[in-house]
Amino acid sequence: MYRQSIYVLLACSVLTGCIGNDFVFDEVDPVLRITTSIDTMQINTTLQFEQMYLNNIGVEESVNATWVSSDESVIAISTDGLAEALQEGSSVIATEYHTADGMLRDEITVYVGQTASTGGASASGVIQTTSSYLLEGDFTIQETENGIRIEIAENYRASTALPGLYVYLTNNKNTTANALEIGAVQVFSGAHQYDIPNVKVSDYSHILYFCKPFNVKVGDGEIR
Amino acid sequence: MLNYNRIVLAFFIVFVSSSLLFAGGPWPQAKGKGYFKLYEWWIIFDQHFTDSGNLDPNVTTGIFNTSVYAEYGLSNRVTAILNAPVLSRNYMNNLVSATTEQVLVAGEGINTIGDIDLGVKYALTKPGAKYPIAATLILGLPTGKTNGGEQGNLQTGDGEFNQLLQVDVGTSYALGKKSSIYFSANLGFNNRTNEFSDEIRYGLEAGLGLAKSRLWLIARLNAIESLKNGATAATATSTSIFANNTEFTSIGFEANYYITKKFGVSAGFATATRGEIIAAAPSYSVGFFYDMNR
Numbered sequence: 001m002y003r004q005s006i007y008v009l010l011a012c013s014v015l016t017g018c019i020g021n022d023f024v025f026d027e028v029d030p031v032l033r034i035t036t037s038i039d040t041m042q043i044n045t046t047l048q049f050e051q052m053y054l055n056n057i058g059v060e061e062s063v064n065a066t067w068v069s070s071d072e073s074v075i076a077i078s079t080d081g082l083a084e085a086l087q088e089g090s091s092v093i094a095t096e097y098h099t100a101d102g103m104l105r106d107e108i109t110v111y112v113g114q115t116a117s118t119g120g121a122s123a124s125g126v127i128q129t130t131s132s133y134l135l136e137g138d139f140t141i142q143e144t145e146n147g148i149r150i151e152i153a154e155n156y157r158a159s160t161a162l163p164g165l166y167v168y169l170t171n172n173k174n175t176t177a178n179a180l181e182i183g184a185v186q187v188f189s190g191a192h193q194y195d196i197p198n199v200k201v202s203d204y205s206h207i208l209y210f211c212k213p214f215n216v217k218v219g220d221g222e223i224r
Numbered sequence: 225m226l227n228y229n230r231i232v233l234a235f236f237i238v239f240v241s242s243s244l245l246f247a248g249g250p251w252p253q254a255k256g257k258g259y260f261k262l263y264e265w266w267i268i269f270d271q272h273f274t275d276s277g278n279l280d281p282n283v284t285t286g287i288f289n290t291s292v293y294a295e296y297g298l299s300n301r302v303t304a305i306l307n308a309p310v311l312s313r314n315y316m317n318n319l320v321s322a323t324t325e326q327v328l329v330a331g332e333g334i335n336t337i338g339d340i341d342l343g344v345k346y347a348l349t350k351p352g353a354k355y356p357i358a359a360t361l362i363l364g365l366p367t368g369k370t371n372g373g374e375q376g377n378l379q380t381g382d383g384e385f386n387q388l389l390q391v392d393v394g395t396s397y398a399l400g401k402k403s404s405i406y407f408s409a410n411l412g413f414n415n416r417t418n419e420f421s422d423e424i425r426y427g428l429e430a431g432l433g434l435a436k437s438r439l440w441l442i443a444r445l446n447a448i449e450s451l452k453n454g455a456t457a458a459t460a461t462s463t464s465i466f467a468n469n470t471e472f473t474s475i476g477f478e479a480n481y482y483i484t485k486k487f488g489v490s491a492g493f494a495t496a497t498r499g500e501i502i503a504a505a506p507s508y509s510v511g512f513f514y515d516m517n518r
Contacts, residue, residue, distance in 0.1 A: 017288040017313040019331035022270070023322040057323050132278035160456035161275030161469060161501055164377075177321070177328035188458040213377040214272075214282040215319055215329060 026174040028058050032065060032097045032104035035202045037143070040117040041075065041085035041110060049081035051095040051106065052202070058172030065097040065104075074112055085112040121201040127152070127209070127221035133159040135209055135219035147197035150182075150207070154191045164213040169196070169204040173220045176210050185209070249408040249429065250358040250392035252347040253297030254517065261293040263490065263511025273472070273499035283329075284317040285503070287380075289338055301347040305362065309338025312368060312380035334372035339381040340365045343388075355395050360412075362388040384418040390425065404433040414448075421454030421469050440480040444494070447473040472499030478509075486515050 031054045041047055053063040067081040070092035077083040077093060094107035121143045129135040137156025142149050158165065170179035182194050201223070209218040253259065268286040271279050290311040296304050315333030320326070343362035349355070368381015394408030407430050414423040427446040434441070450469040476494030483489060490513060495506040 017266070017286050017315050017333065019315050019333055020284065020317045021320045021331075022284050022317045023320050024328055025322045026328070027323040057321060131280050132274035132276050133280070134276075159275055160458040162457065163501075165457065175319070175321075175328055177319075185457075211282070213375070214285070214316075216280060216282045 024175050024177075026058075026172055026177070027056050028054075028172050028174070030054060030056050030099060030101075030104060031058075031171070031205070032063075032095060032106050033202060034093070034095055034106045034108055035200060037118050037121040037200065037202065038108075038110055038116075040113045040115070041083065042116040043085050043088060043112050043114060045116070046082060046084045049077065049083055049093060049095070051081070053097060053104070054171050054205075057178075058170065058205075059178050060171075063097050065095045068094050068096065070094070075110060083110075088112050088114075123201050123223045125207065125221040125223050127156065127207060127219060129219040131216065131218045133162050133218050135159065139207065139221060141201050141223060143201055144195065147195065147199050148201055150194040150196065152187075152192050152194075156187075156190060156192070158185060158188045158209070159218075160188045162211050162216075162218060164211050165218060166210050166212040167194070168208040168210060169199065169206070170208045171205045173206040173208055173222075174217070176208065176212070176215070179208060180204065184212075249406070249410075250347070250349075250356040250394045252301055252303040252345055252351070252358060253295050254351070255297045255300050257516040258294060258296040259513065259515050259517070260295075261490070261511050261513040263291055263293065263509055263513075265289045265291065265507065265509040267503060267505055267507040269503040269505035271504045273496065273502050273504050275469075275500050277498060277500055279504050283319060283331075286313070286315050288313040291338070295345075298344075300351050303345040303347075305341070305343035305345060305360070307341040309340070309368070309380070312336055312338035314372065314378045314380055316373075316378065332373035332375065332378055334369060334378045334380065336369040336372065336380045337367055339368040348391075355393060357391065357393045360388075360390045360392065362390070364388070382420075384416055384420055386414055386416040386420075388412050388414045388425070394429075402434070402436050404437060406431045406433075416454070419455035419468070422451045424449045424451065438482045440478075442478040442480070442492070444476040444478070445473070446476070446494075447471075450500075468501070470499070470501045472496040472502045480513070482515070482518070486518050488513050488515065 033052045035052050036049045051065050053061050055061050066079045067077045069075045069077045074089040075083050075085055075091040090111045092107050093110050097104045124140045127137045135158045138153035140151050165185040167182045167185055168176055168179040207221040266288040270284040271281050274280050289309040291309040294306045298304055313335045316331050318327050318331040319329040321328055341362050341364055345358050345360040348357040364386040366381050366383045366385055370379050370381055370383035372378035390410050390412030392410045396406035398404050410427050412425040416422055425448050429444045431440050431442040448471055450471050452469045454468045474494050474496045478492030480490040481488050491510045493506050493508045
């Protein structure tokens with residue numbers, strides 16, 4: 001009887017604690033994004049424009065997107081994105097990709113002048129909680145020589161009660177899968193910054209805060 | 225080093241402790257007598273109480289403990305106590321994309337020994353007192369694993385040595401010839417090391433014995449109040465990956481039935497009615513016990 005009891009309890013312990021599946025609703029709208037950072041093209045020069053297509057889970061895929069210019073007399077562009085600045089003025093450069101659900105499009109206004117200018121890519125946003133944990137604050141992103149710098153503003157506050165709070169850059173705010181892990185959060189109040197090499201401002205759509213060990217989303221901030 | 229699985233462990237420790245109270249309370253074992261129990265305790269939770277007391281989701285996490293509990297009377301006033309999770313399993317589920325059905329984060333599990341509790345209960349009143357009072361010192365030995373799995377986020381122990389000093393008081397009455405009832409209350413202080421906050425613990429318990437005490441129905445209320453004097457994620461010296469300052473109030477129910485004169489079975493559950501940084505799900509236990517006092 002005692003031996004049987006032990007067997008039953010041990011079996012209960014081992015067999016019932018099976019690893020199952022938790023489903024993450026991670027579908028997002030596909031996005032086509034111009035990643036070339038340019039404000040002004042120098043007249044009589046060429047520039048290869050680049051785009052990024054992110055699928056319905058925010059993962060980059062190679063697609064045959066086309067390029068168009070609103071004013072071919074100012075900037076002529078081939079369907080694969082090679083642009084030529086022909087005369088001073090401005091033109092809207094757009095990339096387009098047709099999916100089963102419709103057309104994706106992104107566009108920027110590009111000027112043609114005597115000198116080229118990238119304009120200094122930058123973005124900003126607001127960090128906000130998506131959980132019951134405190135998380136708030138503004139941020140800006142600037143391109144640096146070898147990457148980007150995220151500057152979190154003085155009004156930032158985060159809960160210190162949460163276990164394992166990590167910060168990421170992502171194109172899918174629902175999961176840390178395929179996200180770039182910046183690191184464990186070390187500052188829970190006030191201004192601070194993160195320098196991230198080999199990343200462009202246009203590479204990601206969101207800053208993401210996750211409790212890494214328990215995979216709990218804490219909050220996010222859209223990069224605008 | 226503090227660790228985030230304190231969420232889990234706090235739940236584990238507290239509800240194991242609550243299961244111990246049936247054989248505990250202010251009543252010591254008689255010299256040479258004992259109470260022994262082999263039991264399974266488990267909890268599976270996919271949400272937790274946050275630091276504001278609200279509920280947030282988390283990856284489904286399970287803990288299963290197969291434990292041995294023993295009380296033995298060294299004298300009529302001194303009882304030795306052991307609680308040993310001889311097999312402790314901690315696991316987390318896979319995270320799977322609902323869009324692609326691909327595994328985003330692979331689940332993991334570990335099976336090891338858990339943290340062992342050693343203690344001694346001393347009866348402050350003479351055996352047979354109408355309102356017995358006992359003091360108990362429990363030492364929580366960090367024998368479990370603190371960083372299991374590839375990501376190091378699975379635990380069967382918290383890695384800290386704690387000392388719980390508790391006082392129990394109670395009383396019991398006969399209800400006719402076949403029934404009896406008891407009440408007990410406890411108040412304790414849990415001194416914790418490694419930057420964890422100390423705790424005040426208290427509880428109430430009532431047990432109703434039926435069928436000439438062959439069947440015991442027990443209700444419990446337990447609570448932990450953190451003194452919040454430990455480290456936070458912002459001040460921890462070793463890592464920011466941890467949870468501390470766990471608090472909760474729980475209610476639990478348990479049934480114990482003597483199949484023979486000394487051998488019986490038990491089953492129970494408990495659940496938190498409010499909490500902070502703690503799992504939000506019922507815990508369950510089933511077990512077999514041997515009572516030398518009958």
